[in-house]
Amino acid sequence: xxxxxxxxxxxxxxxxxxxxxxxxxxxxxxxxxxxxxxxxxxxxxxxxxxxxxxxxxxxxxxxxxxxxxxxxxxxxxxxxxxxxxxxxxxxxxxxxxxxxxxxxxxxxxxxxxxxxxxxxxxxxxxxxxxxxxxxxxxxxxxxxxxxxxxxxxxxxxxxxxxxxxxxxxxxxxxxxxxxxxxxxxxxxxxxxxxxxxxxxxxxxxxxxxxxxxxxxxxxxxxxxxxxxxxxxxxxxxxxxxxxxxxxxxxxxxxxxxxxxxxxxxxxxxxxxxxxxxxxxxxxxxxxxxxxxxx
Ligand code: AMP
Numbered sequence: 347x348x349x350x351x352x353x354x355x356x357x358x359x360x361x362x363x364x365x366x367x368x369x370x371x372x373x374x375x376x377x378x379x380x381x382x383x384x385x386x387x388x389x390x391x392x393x394x395x396x397x398x399x400x401x402x403x404x405x406x407x408x409x410x411x412x413x414x415x416x417x418x419x420x421x422x423x424x425x426x427x428x429x430x431x432x433x434x435x436x437x438x439x440x441x442x443x444x445x446x447x448x449x450x451x452x453x454x455x456x457x458x459x460x461x462x463x464x465x466x467x468x469x470x471x472x473x474x475x476x477x478x479x480x481x482x483x484x485x486x487x488x489x490x491x492x493x494x495x496x497x498x499x500x501x502x503x504x505x506x507x508x509x510x511x512x513x514x515x516x517x518x519x520x521x522x523x524x525x526x527x528x529x530x531x532x533x534x535x536x537x538x539x540x541x542x543x544x545x546x547x548x549x550x551x552x553x554x555x556x557x558x559x560x561x562x563x564x565x566x567x568x569x570x571x572x573x574x575x576x577x578x579x580x581x582x583x584x585x586x587x588x589x590x591x592x593x594x595x596x597x598x599x600x601x602x603x604x605x606x607x608x609x610x611x612x613x614x615x616x617x618x619x620x621x622x623x624x625x626x627x628x629x630x631x632x633x634x635x636x637x638x639x640x
Contacts, residue, residue, distance in 0.1 A: 347430045349437045353445070353485050356438045360399070360486050369396035373488030373515070375479060378402040379419035379533035380428050383523040387492040388432050390520050399486050400429055401438040403445065407453075408474030419536050438486065445481060454480045454511070456503045459597050463590055463611055464499050464622065475500055476507050483513050491515040496522045496530055498609055498624045502597060522623070524550065530623045537619040545583035546616045549623040552577035552589075556610055560627045565603045567591035570610060578614055587613035587620065594626050603627055 350356045363369045372395030374387045384400075391398045402425055409415035422439055429437055453473050459465075460472035483491060493501045501519045508517055523531050528550030529543065538546055552574040559573055574589045591600045594607035607629035613622045 347426070347434055347437065349426060349439055351440055351444065353438075353440060356399075356436070356440075356485050359436060360488075363397050364487065370490070371395060371486065371488040372398045373482070373486045373491045374398070374400045375482050375491070375493075376400060376402055377404045377418065377533065378422065378425045379536065380425045381523075381531045381533065381535075383494055383496055383531035385428070385432060386520055386523045387494060388429070388434060390518060391490065391492050392433060394490055394518070395488075397435045398433070399436045399438060399488065400434050401440075401482055401486075403438075403440055403478070403482075405445075405474055405478040406442055407446070407477055408471050410468055410470060413468070414534075414537075419533055438482075445478070453477045454507060456506050456510070459499070459503050459506060462597060462599075463588065463592070464613065467587055467613060467620075472500070472503055476503060479504055480507065480511070480513075483508070483515055488515050490518050492518050492520065494522065495519050495624070495626075496532070497622070498594075498611055498626075499597065502595065528554070530621075532621060534619055534621065538616060542583055542616045542619070545581050546614075546621055548578055548581040548584050549612060549614050549621055553610060553612070553623055553625040557625050557627060560603065567600050567602060567608075570603075574610070574612060578612075583616055585615040587615060594629065 360371060363371055372391030374391050376384050388400060402422060404418050404420060406415055426437055454476040455473045456476055465472050493504055505517050508515060527547035529546045555577050556570045556573050559570060570591060571589050575586060578584050578586045589612040592609050593600055594609040600608055608627045609624055610627060611624035613620055
């Protein structure tokens with residue numbers, strides 16, 4: 347496994363793999379602090395592609411001024427050891443200056459999809475995400491890029507960006523990996539103490555109740571939202587940020603779930619840690635593969 351810090355080096359390695367060796371590249375972008383959620387994406391990439399590239403980069407452009415950029419967990423030594431165990435071929439771990447050199451002034455925004463749900467609570471967040479993903483896709487030029495369903499809105503935006511700007515990568519969205527309690531794995535779970543970690547299982551419990559109600563015939567978004575709110579409300583350590591029911595592709599707000607898959611997504615504060623989770627109703631596929639492969 348080679349750890350690459352320079353984008354020129356990453357570009358030339360990727361070019362050689364594609365052109366001279368004719369090998370398919372699978373790419374998994376991460377911010378490090380790796381857990382089983384990340385590893386499931388890497389596992390999928392390993393199964394689908396000849397070469398696996400993982401990036402580890404805590405992207406300042408996607409953090410708001412009051413957010414946790416400086417305290418975000420960073421441990422490249424531990425991450426690199428895990429990645430080597432998972433037979434990753436290349437780790438791309440650039441510095442902030444390498445990605446955003448002085449004078450950097452070009453940003454990518456997916457209009458319409460960026461300022462609701464997570465975007466409403468975190469202005470500029472998705473502009474930062476789509477900008478870094480555009481840069482990374484341009485550097486690595488993978489055949490497949492893997493994004494977790496955990497960040498459902500992010501995956502939707504990236505698929506739209508890839509389609510609109512004609513990136514050649516195909517986007518693969520593997521399912522959410524959870525702890526035994528149902529808590530979705532997240533690097534931010536590191537911020538939780540034991541009591542908070544137990545309390546955080548309420549996110550998945552609330553979504554599961556909504557799913558059960560849906561399966562028993564409740565298709566009204568307002569009533570499903572109420573079920574989630576009541577469940578979250580019963581957990582003293584939890585404070586609701588938002589819960590919403592949207593079309594799983596266009597993010598259009600839904601009043602009723604009918605024949606199209608619906609995304610039920612929420613954000614909840616446990617203490618000062620903000621956690622997100624989601625479930626897609628009206629859809630049974632394991633994988634959601636979409637993209638703009640020429
Ligand atoms: P992050 O390091 O948090 O930016 O996450 C990197 C990638 O891993 C993103 O595509 C996330 O959606 C994905 N990911 C994070 N947590 C999970 C999880 N619990 N299950 C599946 N994918 C995840």
